[in-house]
Amino acid sequence: MNTLAQKYGKGVFAKHLENYQPQDPLYETYQDSAGRQKRRKREVPPGLSKRDEKILKSVKRRAHYLDKGFSLCGFRFGWTFIIGFIPIVGDVVDASLNYYLVVRKARKAELPGWLVQRMLLNNTISAAIGFVPIVGDVILAAYKANSRNAWLLDEYLRIRGEEMLKAKAVRSEDVSVVKPGAGMEEGETVKGKKTGTVKSLGSIWKKKAVAPTPAPSTGEASTAGAGSTNMPGSLKGKGTLKK
Secondary structure, three states: OHHHHHHHHHHHHHHHHHHHOOOOOOEEEEEOOOOOEEEEEOOOOOOOOHHHHHHHHHHHHHHHHHHOOEEEOOEEEOHHHHHOOOOOHHHHHHHHHHHHHHHHHHHHHOOOHHHHHHHHHHHHHHHHHHOOOOHHHHHHHHHOHHHHHHHHHHHHHHHHHHHHOOOHHHOOOOHHHHOOOOOOOOOOOOOOOOOOOOOOHHHHHHHOOOOOOOOOOOOOOOOOOOOOOOOOHHHOOOOOOOO
């Protein structure tokens, strides 16, 4: 009887912990036209380099399978929960997977030190909880350090993408921290979309375009350097006047 009571208590405890879980970083749920709940992969934020897109997708996928790859009676858990049941060794393996598969991969996106420290703190909390027998494993399955770290990366890169899609004059974040355009190679195009707060570079420059300078009158020498253009700011031509 006592064993049944313990199992029931753990089940209720697990259901309450569902309320404190971070959302799945890889999938989102939506309602179709028939009113059925379905899921689809989350979109990557616009304005990112191909390198950052690849890193974010990889981190989200790994975090999903480590934290939420399986479902039992509505309770989602991943490989970290299963491995954690192995005494001591399982907790060490979990901590290693959390770092090497998620944090180490995320660091390749040139993250600031404070963000990496936040991720490492999540891993430390997760490792400490995991050493508590049985109850610790249940809490660990709800805490989901990898999903938390994936969301930290997603939010940081979303801001980086937004700043990249803004003109320099209207950027609101510290570029030395956000590093808009990080990881982009020469000639690489940026995927972007117009929204209420994020505008494409083309539309911004269109609004800031300078009116063409009237042609000089007959006999009047032009003082403009050959190759100069009427582009705004840093987009002016760099031609030189040759004798």
